[in-house]
Amino acid sequence: MARRAQDIYLEWRGGTCRVKWWTGEYRDDGRKRFESKGGFLDEDEAFEYGQDQLHEIRHGTGISNRDSATLMSDWIDDWFSSTDHAYTTYKGYKSIINRHIRPYFKGKTVGEIDVITYRAFRKHIYRKLPSPASAANVMTVLGMILDDAVPRLIKVSPVERKRKRGKFVKKTQRERKRDMDIASIDQLARNAEVVFGYPGYVMIWTMAMTGMRPGELFGLPREYCYPNWPASDPRPDPDEEQRYQEDMLRYGKGEGLMPAIRVQQQVQQEKGNAVAEVPPKYYSYRTLVIPPFLADMLEKLLASHDNKWVFPAITGGCLKAAPFSRSYWFPMSQGSEERVRARGGTRPAIPAVPDFAGKRMYLIRHGHKAWLDEDGHPRFAVESRMGHEVPGVEGTYSSVTVAMERAIMEALQRRWERFASPGGVT
Incomplete structure (x- = not known):
């Protein structure tokens, strides 16, 4: 040993100096655990390095060679x-x-x-x-x-966030959208009816009039849909008893009540064709008032079948387990030629819907928000309906009132009536 101090040892090997320092840990046999670094040509430099390691260990910022070597x-x-x-x-x-x-x-x-x-x-x-x-x-x-590897395995994260180097790269251009024309929604709904019957027709109108996410639509069970809800609510959470009672006074079928859908879950595909019923994205549980014309459609739809799902697939299962894009959305939006059904008969030709051909079904949700904004509804009511959290003081102090919900319901009904009436305009 050329030099030694408390918890630091220096030794020369093959013309270079190596420093060893105590890690602050003990081996199973009670001996101190040391780590080392070699390759120094100067004892003072090696000794200072050892002192730096001890300083970091004493202040909780040291990283052992063993930890940094974690795969x-x-x-x-x-x-x-x-x-x-x-x-x-x-x-x-x-x-x-x-x-x-x-x-x-x-x-x-x-x-x-x-x-x-x-x-x-x-x-x-x-x-x-x-x-x-x-x-x-x-x-x-x-x-x-x-x-999260800092400070246990590395001292500083290599992730770059603020300072950027290299050539300038323009931010990705936002997806180009068209104003959502209610006539296009109507054609899309008629196409969906050709593809998988009345459930398809009503599903498109439901998405356009509620802004529900696809997984929420696919996973909508009949007990959370008008006219069954809120009377059919399973009421799984005892802590929500006050909400359950308020829902009965606010929503449903009857004079003075508003027809509504409760978003309580979504479905996600697991391995194979199995689907999992999970909370909606960001736990955005919410109640969505619907216009009377859509309430009539949903009531007629639920009376037509006894399936668990409000919008079942052609085979009767969940749409999430079906090849939805290929077998449902593409024919509905891009159109298709007349063809023979697998179970006999022919399916009529389906015209393309230019506003949605080659685009995502999710844009119907975007269009719903645009409709709400056009009609001038309060921002908090709009964002709450979309399942978004409103930050800051606005989110803390605001609430969605009966008057706000009724205004949304009536505005959507008027939009439909302007379209559906003879000579009506959107």
Whole structure:
């Protein structure tokens, strides 16, 4: 030993100096656990390095060689098992990790992920994925994984957020939308009726008049739909008893009551064709008043079948388990030629709906919000109806009143009547 101090040892090996320092831990046999670093050519430099390590250990900022050598795959497992997410978030994160993050960093340690490695992955993922939004989701998950490794496994996260280097890249252009024409919704609904009967016709009008998400529509059970709800509410939560009673005084079928749908769940596809009934996105439980014309449609629809789902698939199961885009949405929106049904008979030709051909069904939800904005309803009432949280003081102090709901219901009814009346305009 060339030099020794309390908890620091120096030794020369092969022309270079190595420093050893106590990690503050003990082995199973009671001896102190040391770590070391070699390659120094100067004892003072090596000694100062050892002192720096002791200082970090005493102040809780030190990272042992053993921790920094943790494999990314092991840290990902620890991180993911410690998180608590809703079903849809859990499923999305798991897919991102297993398809993109885990394979890329296989064999690498957490300590090896520096800013250069992080940038290389970012460049890789943006080239690999066709959608910038999908790539951004992957980077968000990786960012959380690396941020949470501080200070246990790394001192500083390599994730870059504010300071940007490299060439300027314009933000992704927003999806171009057309104003939602009620005539297009009507044609879409008529196409849906050709594809899968009256449930399809009513489903399109329900989405246009409520802004429900597709998973919420597919997973709408009859007990949460007009005219059954709120009398048929299972009332699963004893803490919500006051709401249940207020719902009976506010919604339903009868004089002075407003027809409404209760969004209490959505469905997500699991392995195979199984579907899971899970809370709506962001736990956005809400009640949606509906115009009288839609209430009549829903009442007629539920009287026509005894299925669990308000909008069952052709086979009677849940639409979420069906190949919805290929077998339902594409013919409805893009049109299709006359063809023979699998069970005999022919299906008439379906005209394309230009406003929706080649676009997502989700745009009907966007169009519903635009209708509400056009009619001048209060922002809080609109955002609440869409299942969005309103931040700040506005979200804390505001509430959706009976008058606000009635105004929404009546405005949607007027929009329908202007369209449906002879010579009417949208």
